[in-house]
Amino acid sequence: MDWHGITVGYAITGSHCTFAEVMPQIQRFMDGGANVVPIVSASVLGTDTRFGTSENWLKQLKDITGNDIISTIVEAEPLGPSKLLDVLTIAPCTGNTTSKLANAMTDSPVLMAAKSQMRNGRPLVLAISTNDGLGLNAANIAKLLVTKNIYFVPFGQDNPQGKPNSLVARMDLIPEACYAALQGNQLQPMIIERFHSA
Numbered sequence: 001m002d003w004h005g006i007t008v009g010y011a012i013t014g015s016h017c018t019f020a021e022v023m024p025q026i027q028r029f030m031d032g033g034a035n036v037v038p039i040v041s042a043s044v045l046g047t048d049t050r051f052g053t054s055e056n057w058l059k060q061l062k063d064i065t066g067n068d069i070i071s072t073i074v075e076a077e078p079l080g081p082s083k084l085l086d087v088l089t090i091a092p093c094t095g096n097t098t099s100k101l102a103n104a105m106t107d108s109p110v111l112m113a114a115k116s117q118m119r120n121g122r123p124l125v126l127a128i129s130t131n132d133g134l135g136l137n138a139a140n141i142a143k144l145l146v147t148k149n150i151y152f153v154p155f156g157q158d159n160p161q162g163k164p165n166s167l168v169a170r171m172d173l174i175p176e177a178c179y180a181a182l183q184g185n186q187l188q189p190m191i192i193e194r195f196h197s198a
Contacts, residue, residue, distance in 0.1 A: 001179050003034030008178065009079070009088035009117070010036050011110040012061070014043030015129035016051045018092040021171040022127075025091070026064050028175050036065040037085065041097070041110045045071050076109040080116030087178045088117040088124050091153065091171065095130030095137045102140035118149060123181035127153035127174055133167025141167075151181040156194035168194060 008029050012022065029036050038061045046054055061069055070076050079085060090097060090110060097110060106115050117124045126144065130137050134157070144150050153169040154177070170192060180187040 001032050001175060003029055003032035003175075005033075006086045006182070007035045007037060007084055009039060009085035009113055010065070011039040011041075011088060011090040011113055012044050012057075013041040013090060013092060013094045013097045013108075013110055014047065015092035015094050016043075016047070016049040018129050018168070018171060019051060019057055022091050022174065023060055023064065025171060025174040026061070029178075030064060032175070035067075037067055037070065037079075038062070038065050039070040039076060039109055039113050041108050042071075043094075070109050070113070073106075073109050073112045076112035076116065079113050080119050083120050083122075085113070085117055085122065087122065087182050088113055089127065089153075089174055089178055090114065090124070091127030091169070091174050092129035093126045093169075095128075095132050095140075098126070098128060098130060098137055098144065099140045101126075102143040121149060123149055123151055123178070123184075125151045125153060125174070125178050125181050127169035127171060127177075128155050129168045131163055131166045133165060135165040151177060151186050152190055153177040154187060154190050154192045156192045158194050170194060 155169040158168040177187040
């Protein structure tokens with residue numbers, strides 16, 4: 001995929017267990033010639049977990065993209081008037097972010113960026129990662145599925161036996177989903193068999 005001349009907004013929210021999966025996808029955008037604008041939620045900005053420290057993840061993000069990280073609502077607000085982003089992906093997109101987006105709440109830089117993208121009628125691509133995708137968050141995902149200019153990275157149950165309500169996107173398909181969204185298309189199949197745990 002040729003990403004030359006395309007500005008990709010790459011927003012990361014607090015599904016820390018998927019960070020190692022998404023960093024290579026950001027590199028793929030860069031390798032294809034994209035300008036990648038990184039955006040992070042407060043959870044990413046200030047939470048250390050068993051999957052790594054916030055300092056380490058932020059350094060990786062800045063090193064890969066070469067751009068400053070947008071980490072406040074004030075920094076994200078100009079994305080609307082400037083129409084900077086050709087496509088915005090939230091990857092990973094937590095259940096918390098999914099529910100707020102579906103209910104028009106804007107209380108983080110990631111959600112402000114999403115609001116700006118929707119205001120401009122440009123594609124927003126969600127890579128969901130939530131333990132309650134088939135629970136209380138199912139209604140929010142359904143609302144977003146029928147919202148204009150919102151697309152999904154193909155997703156499925158990641159652990160049907162141990163966590164039957166959990167849904168996680170195929171993070172390796174983020175660039176393909178974004179490329180399809182730029183053409184106004186949803187990458188198919190959207191609902192997939194991700195993998196089964198024993």
